[in-house]
Amino acid sequence: MFTLSSEDNTNFTELLKAVHKIGSKTIAKHAQDVDQKARFPVESFAAIKSLNLMSAYVPVKLGGMGLNVEQISKICEVLALYCGSTAMIYSMHKIQVACIVHHCMQVDYFKNYVKKLVSEQRLIASATTEIGTGGDLLSSFCAVKESDGQFTLTKKAPVISYGEAADDLMLTARRNIDAPNSDQVGILLTKEQFQLEPISGWDTLGFRGTCSSGFIVTASASIAQVNPVPFSEILSQTMHPFAHITWASLWSGICTDAIDNARKFVKNSVRRNPDMPPISSIRLAEVTGSLNNMRNNISASIKEYTEMLIIGDSDAFTNFGFSTRINNLKISSSQMLIDIVGKAMMICGISSYRNDSELSLCRHIRDAYGASLMVNNDRILMHNATLVVMHKEAR
Amino acid sequence: MHIDKIRVILSAHGRLTQPVDKLDDNSDLYQAGLTSLATVGLMLALEDEFDIEFPDSVLSRKTFGSIETIADTVEDLLD
Numbered sequence: 001m002f003t004l005s006s007e008d009n010t011n012f013t014e015l016l017k018a019v020h021k022i023g024s025k026t027i028a029k030h031a032q033d034v035d036q037k038a039r040f041p042v043e044s045f046a047a048i049k050s051l052n053l054m055s056a057y058v059p060v061k062l063g064g065m066g067l068n069v070e071q072i073s074k075i076c077e078v079l080a081l082y083c084g085s086t087a088m089i090y091s092m093h094k095i096q097v098a099c100i101v102h103h104c105m106q107v108d109y110f111k112n113y114v115k116k117l118v119s120e121q122r123l124i125a126s127a128t129t130e131i132g133t134g135g136d137l138l139s140s141f142c143a144v145k146e147s148d149g150q151f152t153l154t155k156k157a158p159v160i161s162y163g164e165a166a167d168d169l170m171l172t173a174r175r176n177i178d179a180p181n182s183d184q185v186g187i188l189l190t191k192e193q194f195q196l197e198p199i200s201g202w203d204t205l206g207f208r209g210t211c212s213s214g215f216i217v218t219a220s221a222s223i224a225q226v227n228p229v230p231f232s233e234i235l236s237q238t239m240h241p242f243a244h245i246t247w248a249s250l251w252s253g254i255c256t257d258a259i260d261n262a263r264k265f266v267k268n269s270v271r272r273n274p275d276m277p278p279i280s281s282i283r284l285a286e287v288t289g290s291l292n293n294m295r296n297n298i299s300a301s302i303k304e305y306t307e308m309l310i311i312g313d314s315d316a317f318t319n320f321g322f323s324t325r326i327n328n329l330k331i332s333s334s335q336m337l338i339d340i341v342g343k344a345m346m347i348c349g350i351s352s353y354r355n356d357s358e359l360s361l362c363r364h365i366r367d368a369y370g371a372s373l374m375v376n377n378d379r380i381l382m383h384n385a386t387l388v389v390m391h392k393e394a395r
Numbered sequence: 396m397h398i399d400k401i402r403v404i405l406s407a408h409g410r411l412t413q414p415v416d417k418l419d420d421n422s423d424l425y426q427a428g429l430t431s432l433a434t435v436g437l438m439l440a441l442e443d444e445f446d447i448e449f450p451d452s453v454l455s456r457k458t459f460g461s462i463e464t465i466a467d468t469v470e471d472l473l474d
Binding site for chain 1: 428
């Protein structure tokens, strides 16, 4: 399996400064319009591509920046300071890049694709869920129908985030028409190889810019684009941990921005009445502690996952304890997101409740509620409920 | 010997979508319909039958992947 190598990342601090710059100069400026119109953040991604960030996780020897999980998570967090939807899309794209880099490099098609990803800064969407499987990523109905080195495929996907804006699409399907639902493979398609027929829109409370509509995908492409590695391996080793770590990181970015607003509010109060600290400063202290906890949880997961990638024992990723902890990171971070943004609103009061205020947290709180519903916390908790009967935390 | 007992337990607790006697020792049990919920029942029954306790180090998807991997794990725990 893929093992992590230590590459030179001395320029990361400079890169982060550049991300902050596109954040304040471009991404933040369009965030409100993206949210109001529920449109893809084109300006954000033009800026992100200008920094070559689409291939940031690609190893240096393949032309990328060779950033590690911690650094990718940090970029997600910084992007979220300026626009939650942009950060969410970037994270979802990066999950697909990680799956390709970790699991597909034995296949010529994917090796060549990575060169294209680097030179053209392409955006990858994914279709892993399917109508009828009840959200179970490890089960597919649709199948690769092969004939003379080509295949066709039709998938009813309840959600494909930014499907219409993406250059490429990674989807899961049964290996062939005779394979059981659990025998899945990953397939990478380029835009001209698939059609999307819309079956549902995306007029939602939050994360409106992710444009996560439902589609029927019909595809026709070369069998060389099917990665033979069992999808269950890709899910346990990469997709599951990488997703929950980068999501939690970007949610911490939303929290950080909300707390910044709260701090501005408290500072103004202190300025007005320097002799007596405002009551809201206690709440600010409390909510900052919650953010510290959230960040510590993320750091612990990043550390554990990174060490596992360095050791490279593929079986370790299916350990029930590891799965449970990664699930808990998602559950607790998404709950803390609502809690922290809510408390920041209590501090700022009505000015955070207004859409037209400098201290508005309306988009933040609407985005916040999406985190626990998308890949529903209850379903994850149900999964953990079976795992914890077997798994004991180390004594 | 253990394999036969494991097959009986798997048949009672695995909730598989196909009969256990149609499976080879190395057939993929997840492809045969083993779910995480059924794994709990399977594990508890194995612990009772063999009077063993599965330590965290062996609690992974791979351990319950086939009759053979279950038998190997049980064998190790009995030693």
